[in-house]
Each structure stands twice: as structure tokens, then as C-alpha cells.
Amino acid sequence: MEMGNNDRAGLSRPLDVLGNASGKRVIVHLKSKDKVMGVLKAFDSHINLWLDDAEVQSEDSNVKIGTVLVRGDSIVWVSPAK
Amino acid sequence: MEMGNNDRAGLSRPLDVLGNASGKRVIVHLKSKDKVMGVLKAFDSHINLWLDDAEVQSEDSNVKIGTVLVRGDSIVWVSPAK
Amino acid sequence: MEMGNNDRAGLSRPLDVLGNASGKRVIVHLKSKDKVMGVLKAFDSHINLWLDDAEVQSEDSNVKIGTVLVRGDSIVWVSPAK
Amino acid sequence: MEMGNNDRAGLSRPLDVLGNASGKRVIVHLKSKDKVMGVLKAFDSHINLWLDDAEVQSEDSNVKIGTVLVRGDSIVWVSPAK
């Protein structure tokens, strides 16, 4: 009951969400409230993300930016696009 | 009286809350004031969280996002759903 | 006069406040201005806290949340309830 | 002229302010603009503080909270009470 490590989850780790989504489209919610959508090419332990074919969606615009490096500490959450 | 380590608590650690909640539904309160609800699949020492079957609840919307990685440093608290 | 270590305080350390409060009710003031009250079950060096039987008090609500993990870097101060 | 270490200050270190104030009343100014006053019982290198007989002074209230752990990264400055 007090073990509390993540063995219970079959040794999966939270960043596996990114491993499983590599090569697929993801939605990234930023602390700035903007969203970045793109194809996940690479990530690291800081959750720095390399996205291809990306676009940035802010309150009043939607801009295609192609390839982008998103700095991990700007990110609130990342979700594979449905 | 001056020991002050957490032996008194039977060697339990705060992240055991997450270990005990693995596979169960949790509520995550973010610094942005949004909430994320989902089934806890995995976590790490930074409190990065992998949630499945998740939805994000903000002041004026409730959006289903499926699988999500929530970055630990965006989180205020996490509680198992009742 | 220039020693300045905390030997003068009999080797007590600030986190002993939490060790002494284990199993007792504490009040946690968050950077968000919300308060969390609950029974302190466990803590670590980051001041991550496991609280049981907890409630969150914000400006206009008071919600019972049961068990909760509060992330240390969201916390301003923690005080044993009187 | 280019030495620039703090040998010139007789090997004193900034946290000696806290060592010298142990057992005495201090005023703690928080990033939130609140102040906490109390008797300094212990501190560590993060400037986490254990205060006894403490009170919190905010713009419109003054609340006695007894013993408190103040998280170092919430603090702007600490001064021994005169």
C-alpha cells in the first residue's frame, strides 16, 4: 500500500505518451494559452519538442510555422491529436 | 521531537498518493486554474503525469482530450476522484 | 558571532515542522492564495505534501477533496492547525 | 581588486543573518507582499524557515498562526525585528 512507485503501471513512464506519439500529430498547450499543433519528430527529458508541419493557434490567429522547437518549460500539457 | 524526518509516517512518501491512484481517476488542478481529469497511467518524480480518457475543464468549457502528458511544474495538486 | 549555521537552534531543521505535524491537521497556504487543510500523512524535501481528509478553501468556495498530493513549489507556508 | 570573493567580509556569509537571529524575532517579507513575523527556530540553505509564535500580516488582516514553515522560494527578505 505504501510502495507508491510506478511499478503498478507496468513500468510505463509519463513521457511514454510522447514516445507513443512520435511521428503522429500532437496538440501542445502552452502556458501563454497559445496552442501548437504539429507532427512530433523528437523530444527529450525536459519535454523540449521538435514538431514538423506545425501551426500556432492563438486567440485571434492561426499561423503555419512549419518546423519548430518548443521549449519544454513553456508547456502545460501535450496530447496526441484524435 | 527534533527528528523531523518522515519515519513517523511509516516511510510513506507524498508521491505514494500517485502510486496508490494508478489506474484510477484523478483530478489535477493546474496553476492556470484549469482542471484535468483522467485515469492515471504513469507518473515520475517531477510529477509529470500520463492520463488516459482525460478531459480538460476550464472556466467556460469542458473538452475531451483522451491521452495526455501533463507537465509536473504546471500542477498545484492532484487528488484521486471520489 | 559569524558562525551562522543552525547549530544554535539545537540541530533542528525547518522541515521538522512537518515531521512534528505528521498525523496532525495542517493549513497550507498556496501561491494561488487558496488554502488546503488536511491531515499530514507524508512529506519530502521539496515540501511535496500528502494530505488526507483534505479540503480546499478558495475565495468563494470550500470543497472537500479527501486525499491530495500538493506540489511543493505551489506552497508559501504550512502551519499545524491549532 | 579582482579577487571578489567574500574573504574581505571576514568569512561571514549572508545566511549568518539567520544564524545570528536564531531564537529571536524576525520579519519575513514574502513575494506575495504579505509579511510573516515570528521567532526563528531553524533555517536551511534554501532559506526555508521554521518560525514559532508567528503571525501573518496581509493588507487587510493580521492572523496569529503559531508555528509555521515558510518555503524559501516565497521569500524576498528576512530581517531581525528591532
Added chain:
Amino acid sequence: MEMGNNDRAGLSRPLDVLGNASGKRVIVHLKSKDKVMGVLKAFDSHINLWLDDAEVQSEDSNVKIGTVLVRGDSIVWVSPAK
């Protein structure tokens, strides 16, 4: 399925976006909402950037600044100019 490392992405790493863009024009979006455009001369693991022939674009101005060092922790994302 649970591997989750970035081998799937052919050992590419997110900062390769910067390696690939060296000597080319990039757009840097800052947390302050300003943008800096310039030719990427060098970068490090903190995403500190050396830009040449740079200009800063804020809401109401566009200023040429020549060479600039942008501190990594001010950056939200970096994208090669199209």
C-alpha cells in the same frame, strides 16, 4: 508499446532543429510576446541563442539590433524562417 524513448524518431533530438538551422534565419518567440528574427550562429543545451543580423519585433516597433545573445529561459519556441 511502453518503450517511449525517442529511438522511434531515428535518434533525432529536439535541439536538432537548431543544429539544422545553423547559419539560417530563425524566428524566436519570447515569453514577453516579442519576437526576435536573425541568423542562428550558435546555441547551447539551455537554448541560449547567438543570432546575427537580428531584429526585435514588438507590438508597436521593429528594431534592428545586429548581434544578440537571447537567454534560453526567455524563449517559448524557435522556428526556421520559411
Added chain:
Amino acid sequence: MEMGNNDRAGLSRPLDVLGNASGKRVIVHLKSKDKVMGVLKAFDSHINLWLDDAEVQSEDSNVKIGTVLVRGDSIVWVSPAK
């Protein structure tokens, strides 16, 4: 041209500003916009400062506080008083 270490500056380091100012009056500008003036008694690598004979100047007040420990991460810049 590409060396870029600070040997060119005769091995001086930025914190030498504080070493050179020890025992002298300094002005400290805080992120909160307040200023603290006092005699620099000691500092460390985090730019935590021990000031004696200090006063805090905010927009609408000027308060003498005597001895003070200013936490380094609250500081924008420090300058010897002229």
C-alpha cells in the same frame, strides 16, 4: 574571435562587483520594484546578500530595517552607491 570565455576581462568575474563593494553602501533593485539600500556585509554565489544599516524604498514609503538578508532570486541588479 570565437574564444568567448572571460579571460579577456583579466579573469574578473561578475560577482567581483560585490567583492569590491564589501563594507560599502549598495543599492539593490528587486523584481518587486522595491529598492533596498545598505552596507554590504556578505554575499554568496546565489547573490544572497547580507546588508547592514539597510532601508527599503517602495513607491510610497521608506522604511529603515537595519540588518537584512535579501534572497538572491528576488534581485534584478546591485550597484555600489555613488
Added chain:
Amino acid sequence: MEMGNNDRAGLSRPLDVLGNASGKRVIVHLKSKDKVMGVLKAFDSHINLWLDDAEVQSEDSNVKIGTVLVRGDSIVWVSPAK
């Protein structure tokens, strides 16, 4: 194509901007939106800066401060003056 280290940039590093500017006038843009201009005397890996003959320019004032230590984490970017 996937190397992505900064060898392509001839082993230059972003902080070389500061090495090259030592002894010259630089403009420092702060997160507070203020600017500091001065002669760069020394810097370190945190981008803490020692400036001589400095002045601080805020929205409504321009104050000469002489020698100053600017804390690295307050800085957005640094550019040699033209």
C-alpha cells in the same frame, strides 16, 4: 542531417557574444522591460553581468548608476551597442 550539435557553427557558443563584447558597450533587455546599457567588464555561465559606466532606462527615466551587477535570470537578451 540529424547531427544537430553546434559543430556546424565552427564550435562557437552563444556566450561568445559576451566574450566578443568584453570591454565594449552592450544593451541589456530585462524581463521587467527596463534596459541597462554599459561597458561589459565580466560575465559568467549564468549570464550574470558586470557592467561599468552603466545607465538604466525605464519607461519614464534614465538613471546613471555607474558599476552594476545584473543578475542573469533577469535578462531576456544582450546585444553589443552599435
